[in-house]
Amino acid sequence: MKWFLLSILLSTQALANLHLAPPDFETHLGKAIFVDFEKAEYNVTYNVLWKRSQVKSRIEFKADKKGFPVFDLIPGPVRAKLNGKPVSIIQTTAPDGSKLRQVNAEVGPGLHVLEMENKLSKNIRYSLRRTVSSAFWIRDLKYRKFLEQYIPSNFEFDQYQMIMNVTFSGIKKARQDIYTNGELTQTSPNSYRIVYPEYFTVSSPYFHTTPRGQKKRLDFTYKSISGRIIPITVYTSWWSHPRKFKLETEKVLKELEADYGPWAHPSFVAYETLPGTGGMEHAGATQTSFAALDHEMLHSYFAKGVMPANGNSGWIDEAIASWRDKGYQRKPLPDFVSSNLGAHSPYQRNTDKRAYALGAEFMAYLDYRLQDIGGLKAFLKGYFQAYKHTVITTEHFKNNLEFFSGLDLTHDFETYIWGENKSSEDESYEVSPVHKEINHNQLEMML
């Protein structure tokens, strides 16, 4: 019952997450304001004849005050328009020194439309046979590695409707396969439309296109404990067979549904990458080596089911996933003195690399504290049921833990999560086998 009360309180705010945005800040133009994306439509064109890739975007956003809107996009935007009038987009700097984009025009409270174009150049490989390989892969341990690498995007606090219209021009009939966690329809012999669920954030969508038949794929279904039939696609390159991914997927789904409840995404898609490359989670999707598949699937519950609002809450899902990887240990004390895992700049977007090692220790300790009431897993099951498809912060996690357990965890959070940084010296805390740092060339090889 406890869960229900809080959910009702929160549901009125669903998807309008501006209260979770970082603080607005002053720039030489005037006040930079964070805004609420309502809908983003991206027209992505791959010209397979001239080997050029381009995106035309149209974003409807809401401002709640007067100011100069901020968002992000790494490739330089051109031909931008605000409410139909030409506008320039500049690069600006947040108070912590991090970079983002700012619209060089002041808006008032209300609904606005921002349009722009940009070139796509990352993770694309054209072939001589008028086909293309391209993927919008992301990373969360490094800064500016979400969708802003490819298309104009908001920050993780925001959930909004994303639609991608993908056209393969320079050819009458596209010979492409598309793998995605959105709803895919073919709209002409050479174009497709992908509609992503409205609860998605900038780190949720999965998109990968390859020349037709290049990957080995298996499509099958899984009957959830809810009774729902979940469509699943697993695929791999020539050196492997998706059969073992299918078996592992079924095994892990069974475990996760038993522990935390029904799968919460419309489908599941998984791409097997080379051994030793780790993986990355999307919402009901992953590109991952076989060894990290279970870890990435757990993230469809914590990371992309219950979702972090910012880099200061990213530690929670890595802590839970690593705690599971290590066999759900229970410890009377964490084996570190203190850390600032959740106490970086409010503009921080990436997860602290020590979240695996230190975070798992902290979860093992919480499990010890909660042992009389079913342990941490009992809490997490309820937390997931109540807050799946919503964006959360460390404060929200702490408040709910306290609400569930009746414990006062202020001292623990102030020591281990918002405390002094006493754990940065030990390099071993920064090594994670599941989310390895891989370079640009390695990513391109996976295409």
Ligand SMILES: [Zn+2]
């Ligand atoms: Zn992880």
